[in-house]
Amino acid sequence: xxxxxxxxxxxxxxxxxxxxxxxxxxxxxxxxxxxxxxxxxxxxxxxxxxxxxxxxxxxxxxxxxxxxxxxxxxxxxxxxxxxxxxxxxxxxxxxxxxxxxxxxxxxxxxxxxxxxxxxxxxxxxxxxxxxxxxxxxxxxxxxxxxxxxxxxxxxxxxxxxxxxxxxxxxxxxxxxxxxxxxxxxxxxxxxxxxxxxxxxxxxxxxxxxxxxxxxxxxxxxxxxxxxxxxxxxxxxxxxxxxxxxxxxxxxxxxxxxxxxxxxxxxxxxxxxxxxxxxxxxxxxxxxxxxxxxxxxxxxxxxxxxxxxxxxxxxxxxxxxxxxxxxxxxxxxxxxxxxxxxxxxxxxxxxxxxxxxxxxxxxxxxxxxxxxxxxxxxxxxxxxxxxxxxxxxxxxxxxxxxxxxxxxxxxxxxxxxxxxxxxxxxxxxxxxxxxxxxxxxxxxxxxxx
Numbered sequence: 001x002x003x004x005x006x007x008x009x010x011x012x013x014x015x016x017x018x019x020x021x022x023x024x025x026x027x028x029x030x031x032x033x034x035x036x037x038x039x040x041x042x043x044x045x046x047x048x049x050x051x052x053x054x055x056x057x058x059x060x061x062x063x064x065x066x067x068x069x070x071x072x073x074x075x076x077x078x079x080x081x082x083x084x085x086x087x088x089x090x091x092x093x094x095x096x097x098x099x100x101x102x103x104x105x106x107x108x109x110x111x112x113x114x115x116x117x118x119x120x121x122x123x124x125x126x127x128x129x130x131x132x133x134x135x136x137x138x139x140x141x142x143x144x145x146x147x148x149x150x151x152x153x154x155x156x157x158x159x160x161x162x163x164x165x166x167x168x169x170x171x172x173x174x175x176x177x178x179x180x181x182x183x184x185x186x187x188x189x190x191x192x193x194x195x196x197x198x199x200x201x202x203x204x205x206x207x208x209x210x211x212x213x214x215x216x217x218x219x220x221x222x223x224x225x226x227x228x229x230x231x232x233x234x235x236x237x238x239x240x241x242x243x244x245x246x247x248x249x250x251x252x253x254x255x256x257x258x259x260x261x262x263x264x265x266x267x268x269x270x271x272x273x274x275x276x277x278x279x280x281x282x283x284x285x286x287x288x289x290x291x292x293x294x295x296x297x298x299x300x301x302x303x304x305x306x307x308x309x310x311x312x313x314x315x316x317x318x319x320x321x322x323x324x325x326x327x328x329x330x331x332x333x334x335x336x337x338x339x340x341x342x343x344x345x346x347x348x349x350x351x352x353x354x355x356x357x358x359x360x361x362x363x364x365x366x367x368x369x370x371x372x373x374x375x376x377x378x379x380x381x382x383x384x385x386x387x388x389x390x391x392x393x394x395x396x397x398x399x400x401x402x403x404x405x406x407x408x409x410x411x412x413x414x415x416x417x418x419x420x421x422x423x424x425x426x427x428x429x430x431x432x433x434x435x436x437x438x439x440x441x442x443x444x445x446x447x448x
């Protein structure tokens with residue numbers, strides 16, 4: 001009997017070794033990987049597949065199976081909740097995610113530009129964006145737009161010029177974390193300054209905007225009769241015979257000197273302040289990070305764009321909330337994020353974001369932003385087509401609503417848990433970014 005048992009055990013082991021594996025090698029390297037049929041998670045916890053170098057698979061709580069056909073493994077690691085959505089996701093929802101890496105890039109002399117508009121991301125109806133790079137001395141030529149332009153400097157330094165409607169001029173040099181805002185129709189220019197130039201994010205208050213449709217100085221002059229140009233400037237037509245025959249758009253210019261030496265003789269200082277130092281603001285401290293809000297209350301010229309700069313600590317959560325006055329257009333500067341959008345009527349969908357990614361949350365839709373990483377910070381912008389930043393906090397709402405009413409809604413059959421909940425929301429203090437909270441669940445830890 002003993003010999004028969006040994007032989008049976010050996011045959012079973014041999015069969016197991018010979019059987020083809022149905023798991024990615026990357027998955028097998030991680031004991032805590034949720035991407036297997038035996039893993040059970042009743043709480044839909046996050047998992048940072050990109051940071052952990054684990055290949056996601058469409059398996060959750062005993063359902064699903066592996067993948068046999070062609071696949072984009074890098075994309076899957078960047079968007080794990082697309083491949084393995086939380087059980088709470090349901091229904092249909094428009095795509096709310098786009099990466100600038102998928103945007104067409106226009107390459108020019110000493111610079112480039114790429115955009116995310118309603119054409120790339122149909123849900124981006126209120127705002128459009130342009131990511132632009134200018135080397136040292138490279139100029140984004142004198143121009144204006146139908147739309148207002150809001151900008152955030154991502155790297156390097158840049159000089160801007162602008163003219164207001166009363167003939168006042170404005171010149172300023174900006175660095176990382178600084179903003180500018182040009183109202184609709186106000187002419188302006190941009191030029192890279194530092195040895196590596198500059199890179200910035202431009203926001204326009206219309207999702208249908210196109211960077212290729214701006215009003216350019218050279219383009220206008222080229223399409224105006226030379227006799228009119230000459231008469232306008234009171235000079236012989238011959239003076240203009242060497243005007244550019246096509247738009248310059250982005251081009252290498254001469255290096256600028258100090259602002260005081262650059263000002264023309266007719267310079268009249270504008271009464272408007274077109275720039276703002278966002279990162280120099282004193283932040284609002286939260287338990288899990290920092291928030292800086294810039295809108296018309298502290299940047300008065302910015303009448304159509306409001307923004308928040310978020311520093312979300314490792315594992316921390318931008319609390320559950322919604323915005324009543326505008327769609328949220330978000331942009332990840334560094335780190336990785338998970339966002340679930342609740343759209344009512346039983347619809348919810350989860351998206352994952354990497355640096356350079358854009359996210360949309362339509363107004364009034366509930367959502368959160370979670371730092372996927374437990375050891376790296378998440379830095380991002382929330383931007384709105386609005387004059388003020390407004391949000392509603394779910395935590396604050398629950399805390400300031402009569403306790404009886406809240407418990408009747410949520411804990412009618414579980415008064416013990418209701419008492420714990422009531423205690424937790426007692427102070428009703430909004431905590432915009434909540435520090436990482438580890439769920440105490442021994443059965444879950446034993447499973448891992």
